[in-house]
Amino acid sequence: MPIKPYLLLITLLHPAIAICSTENQPPTNAWRTDIDVLQQQLEARHINLYHKISQQELTRQLAQVKTELPKWSQAELRVQLMRVIKQIGDGHTQFAYWGGEHHCYPFELRMFGDELRLVGIERQYQALLGATLVAIDDMPIKQLQALITPILQGVENSYSEQQRLVETIRVAEVLQGLRISKNLQQAKFTFKLSDGKSQSIHLNSLAADQFAKRELVSLKLSRPAHFIRHKISNKSIDLLLNQNSRTAYLDFHHYPGFLEMKGFADDLVSLLREEKIRNVIIDLRNNGGGDFFVGLHLAWAFIMVDNLNWRDGMYVLTGRKTFSAAMSNAAQYRQLLNAKLVGEPTGANPIGYQDADTFRLPNSGWKVMYSKRLYRFQDKPGVAVEPDVFIPLEWNSYKSGEDNQLSWILNDINRK
DSSP states (O other), rough: OOHHHHHHHHHHHHHSOOOOOOTOOOOHHHHHHHHHOOOOOOOOSSSSSTTSOOHHHHHHHHHHHHHGGGGGGHHHHHHHHHHHHTOOOOOOOOGGGGSSSOOOSSEEEETTTEEEEEEOOOOOGGGGOEEEEEEEEEEEOOOHHHHHGGGGGSSSSSHHHHHHHHTTHHHHHHHHHTTTSSSSSEEEEEEOTTSOOOEEEEOOOOOOOOOHHHOOOOOOOOTTTTOOEEOOSSEEEEEEEEETEEEEEEEOOOOOEEEEEEHHHHHHHHHHHHTTOEEEEEEOTTTTOOOHHHHHHHHHHTOOOEEEEEEEEEEEETTTTOTEEEEHHHHHHHHHHHEEEESSSSSSOSSSEEEEEEOTTTTTOEEEEEEEEEOOOSOOOOOSSSSSSEEOOOHHHTTOOHHHHHHHHHHHHHHH
């Protein structure tokens, strides 16, 4: 059987690794059944499964995976299925690493230009904050990116691709499945420091639930100066007020349930009226999505307040992590609230397939996500909701904790 081009590339990049791995092989017959169910369920549930890849091509690629099952390890099989499902072509249809048990290395990255900057790490390595990741287990980062990009899930444009890259690059199963790392327990990460020197560290992976609880030392953007957090804030929305400029800043980072949003919105209406608030900033830069109808109820709260500056006092901050419902609400807030969008383009496409649901494969228990609806949140074709004022997050500001995107809005308010 001829060697596939991507396997040849992996071997050339990492010649110490053989073509076939016999470790932790998956149960072949069970996975053959699961792969059949995978296609059957996607065909039955997805609104338009073959909008980009043909049925014949998807069937051919899945059949090839089934044929080659004996040579894949568990991690390698996951990567192969991620590669195939990525070609369906919408960000809400995913065979993602988070669909089952996985492990992460304890650090956080953000891409500035073409550099992967370390913005979070365990305390013992905090001196490395701001350094650039240049290799993992001695594989140069550019070569690693060429391997990992074709399997990234939840991608709808180049902006969400950057976000998914920094999330996926720290997953132990992905690194092993791509034959970058030899095991799931430990990997070597090499960073370039500000003085040009390199430093390597070995990190141990953590189970996903442990990783979620691990507190890292991080570079963080400062809260806006002279703003005070209000008591109606909740776990999903932080509300800060500046009474001098009569400005409300809402860090809308997660979606609450509808009843929780209703209670928050009712309190918000009263507060905005009592404080005679004129300007509103809604920050969706770190919001990965939820139920956009919940976000519409927040819009209702603002519409009930006549004292707001409806001509030019409403702002929405967007970025590469503004995905799914957050992207939808950003587009809707522009229409419903006459809001000015500031920052970077959204990570999601305003015309595309979303409203995700899931099913589990019968043998592996793997959770698969698929799109149920087709939405059009703008008339003009495009791959993202573009901001009215494009302002990239600058590294020199970020490393100092300065939020240059939010600062632009605050300066704009002060000029008025």
